[in-house]
Amino acid sequence: MSVEVRLPTVLRPAAGGQSVVSVEGATIAEVLGSLQARFPGVEGQLLTEDGSLHRFVNVYVNDDDVRYLDKLDTKVEDGDVVSILPAVAGG
Amino acid sequence: MALYPSILDLIGNTPLVDVSALSPNPSVRILVKLEGQNPGGSVKDRPALAMIEEAEKSGLLEPGSTLVEPSSGNTGIGLAMVCKVKGYHLKVVLPANVSTERRQLLEVWGAEIIESPGSEGSNGAVRAARALAAEHPEWVFLYQYANPANPRAHYEGTGPEILRDCPEVTHFIAGLGTSGTLIGVGTYLKEHKPDVQVWAVEPPSGELVDGLRSLDDGYVPPIFTEGDGEHLLDRKTIVGPRDSIEWTRRLTELGIFAGISTGAAMAGAAKCAASIDSGVVVIVSADGGWKYLSTNAWTGDIDAVVERAKSIIYF
Incomplete structure (x- = not known):
């Protein structure tokens, strides 16, 4: 599966300044794994040491937060858009 | 009663209005709770x-x-x-x-x-x-993001009002913000009707927060964590400025002049309605449109308005 990953501003320097990259993977875990393998600079920013999603990082598949789908096991299809965004407050 | 000793007595007890005419699914009703009717103009x-x-x-x-x-x-x-x-x-x-x-x-x-x-x-x-x-320890810091009175106001007010006015509610949708509305109302509704689904909508944080230095600058409100938001919510979805503004405009067809985050909640309600067979979706309209007139959200060229909305905080 090839999916488009949209990177937040803070991760772009680690990806050579790109805001959108294409990576392979059938689940969010695989997509993030491919991303880290290709851009070692993002390592440690997305996942905690025990392998779960960092609490200040939100990952979305086509606008839906994966925490409320199947978390890192959420499946992705060819052509899906995965967005990584920092958790932000409102109010 | 039409005589009140103080304007503060007018906070709460907001109306619920049927906007099902905008529902993409004829078997799903959509109701909007107009928090802009509060005297200060918002749910807050x-x-x-x-x-x-x-x-x-x-x-x-x-x-x-x-x-x-x-x-x-x-x-x-x-x-x-x-x-x-x-x-x-x-x-x-x-x-x-x-x-x-x-x-x-x-x-x-x-x-x-x-x-x-x-x-x-x-x-x-x-x-x-x-x-x-x-x-300045001499200043009082209520800290809305960590103050239990924030979700409690919704647990004791907004939630009971919704169930009183619409006992048939199946889905509740609101903007995330401090999470006070979602935690308070969501907890109350699920205690009384465990099958109710609670959805959060949020704007894309993207370009608005270019100044964050690392993802560690992210922020999850303590009331969300303490209210076990991750288990309470059934879904969380991003609604971009274009959808938000288009839905804000559609609401005016029914005479509802609401803020831009209401358009986001409506977009979430439409997505929800399209994904279920039947139900009753209640959304919160956090405020009226008055505070956004300067953005030309209703009358400006949609592309220009969307561009401008990307740099303005409206949640």
Whole structure:
């Protein structure tokens, strides 16, 4: 599966300044794994040491937060858009 | 009763209006709770009053006290109104890129505005306010993101009102913000109707928070964590500015003049309605459209308005 990953501003320097990259993977875990393998600079920013999603990082598949789908096991299809965004407050 | 001793007695008991004419699924009703009907103009009047009354009860607030609070606007405005009535001084830490009207309303109520960098969004305002509160222990810091009176105002007010006015509710959708509305209403509804689904909508944080230095600058409100938000919510979805504005415009066809975050909630309701066979979706309209007139959200060229909305905080 090839999916488009949209990177937040803070991760772009680690990806050579790109805001959108294409990576392979059938689940969010695989997509993030491919991303880290290709851009070692993002390592440690997305996942905690025990392998779960960092609490200040939100990952979305086509606008839906994966925490409320199947978390890192959420499946992705060819052509899906995965967005990584920092958790932000409102109010 | 039509005679009230104080404007503060008008907070809460907001109307629920049927907007099913806009539902993409004829078997799904959509109802909007118009929080813009509160006297300060937004849903935030509820937590503002609840937090202040709680602080008065506990002795934290005394006559003439000074408060400091981070806000992207509505909480600041609600607090400023309550503080004006009760005689407290309020300093609001406000991101520089909120709509002009939010600033003007704070000035109406005599609140002092302390600007935080727009590029850090609300997260920057929270950080700055926490630093100020630490430097000035004499100031009262209600801290809406961690104050249990915030979700409690919705657990005791908004939630019961929804169930009273619409016992057939199947889905509840609101903007995330501090998470006070979602935690308070969601907890209440699920206690009384465990099958109710709770959905959060949020704006894409993208370009608004270019100033965050790392993902560690992200922020999850303590009330979300303490209210076990991750288990309470059934779904969380991003709604971009274009969808938000298009739905804000569609609402005017039914005579509803609401703020841009209401359009986001409507977009979430439409997505929800399209994904279920039948049901009754209740959404919260956090505020009316008045504070966004300067953005030309209703009448401007849609592309230009969307571009502008990307740089303005409207949640």
